[in-house]
Amino acid sequence: MYALTVLDHSALEAFRNEHPWLEFPEHVSEVCVYFDDNGGPSRITALEVGPDGSVVSSDVNQFGVDTILSLIRYAPLGTAKQEECPEERNIWALLEDLPVADGSRPVDEVEAERSVKLQDAYAILYDIALGKLKSLLAGARNDREMQRLSDAIDKLPARLEHLDDSHKPQFLEIDLWRFVAILRDELAMPADYEIGSSGDDKVLSREIIEQAETNALSGPVIQALFELSPVAFSISSIGQKSSRYVRVNQAYLDLVGKSWDEIRGSEMVASGVVSGSEARVERLMLLDRDGGYVGMRGEIRDAAGNVVPVVISARRISVAGQLYDFELLQRA
Structure with a gap:
């Protein structure tokens, strides 16, 4: 779901009256300003009335920088809306159906x-990305833009495991990176563990719990993931003031x-x-409430005391009834 502000005909008329020096085209009937998850403007679209009276898409690149910046500043005076994103629903449905190690x-x-x-979820995104890039290519204004978009299409990774940060600009241009980043981070994380007693409701002994922890946290899959991954991982016990490093x-x-x-x-x-900042309190709240989060900014300190800005994604996993926080950290 995308957050956006719509400047309709009446709002644009007021905009023209307040910004006469911009000479904003009279035939433009609607402008939409889209916002990303952090509240920043991500893209602008516009509609105009054609010579035959039909409403068609308008080329916002012809507005000029001053006009675009003024429209962004004016956006709060428009009508706030939420735009449904069908691909987002499909992707979330697949993520919610991910198997659990029980x-x-x-x-x-x-x-x-x-x-x-x-990979199935990424295949949906890949097809959408391919379609959007081809649409941009069809409307390319010059040879340089055509070549850039052709290269972007050729380099679009067909498999999720082939994705890396070098592909970020391609997905950012078509406003799909936030979905791709979620899938990438999920692929880097192990499956959730829900290991409990089978059959009756008898209480697990301490020995069984410790064995479950050993199996879950030192299994071959996670062991290989930890040893080989260039991405920083940590597993800790839960709690704001009592979380301790486990691995x-x-x-x-x-x-x-x-x-x-x-x-x-x-x-x-x-x-x-x-x-121990307010940002960490917020991240822990999300773990308590939602069981995880993706792509939140934070800070850690290295051995020399230097502040290191990082982007953190996390999941809360359950092992034999014991909860742990699994974090993935990347330099911001």
């Missing part, structure tokens, strides 16, 4: 099925400039790495 079958089988579902990978240690012996079992804020 102990009923091998973890590698669950991970394989999960990977297939994520991190080498990329995390490289990011913070510390050894595992220095932070092992330490309370995260007390370790000096994690900032």
